[in-house]
Amino acid sequence: LAKTTQPISMDSYEGQEVNITCSHNNIATNDYITWYQQFPSQGPRFIIQGYKTKVTNEVASLFIPADRKSSTLSLPRVSLSDTAVYYCLVGDRGRDDKIIFGKGTRLHILP
């Protein structure tokens, strides 16, 4: 499991696009990048996963540069309900069973 580094916290305003960057310098060839979202008093929820370039779904976009040493989770036009903790995980989804979460990024959306 590759070590990841992400900001401890971020503030943004409603309606803005929010980008959270995760650094993973020792990512391995078979590793995928996965992001989770956790609302207060709930378990984490998977939001997006990718290997390279760009992945988009109804919740977020994930941008991965060619060297794959970092990735950026992009949340378009956030609302107050996007206030949550966001976790970046990197690992070989076909081999790694020991899944460890870091401290995550606390995103606080302001009105």
Add this chain to the structure above:
Amino acid sequence: NAGVTQTPKFQVLKTGQSMTLQCAQDMNHNSMYWYRQDPGMGLRLIYYSASEGTTDKGEVPNGYNVSRLNKREFSLRLESAAPSQTSVYFCASRPGTYTPESSYEQYFGPGTRLTVT
């Protein structure tokens, strides 16, 4: 399809008491996990089970034991509770490794809020 269920939802224990937290999933997943989350902190892995019949230590296994009773159920036992074990406990499951559905997508239960006085 209930997903991952956990019982109880809340529990208060006195120091030294024991209890078992129950977790069950109905998605036919191979891998199951127990995490704890202290207030304002990230999740920490206690134990995990890659498949029925196997269990492995996570980051913080001391003071806990687990049983993978069958493919559906994975229980966490506190033999002698301590105030430091006050936390929210989450169970999770995922299809597992070496399967066509291999993914880091874990499915989490609603959590058990445990207070040890």
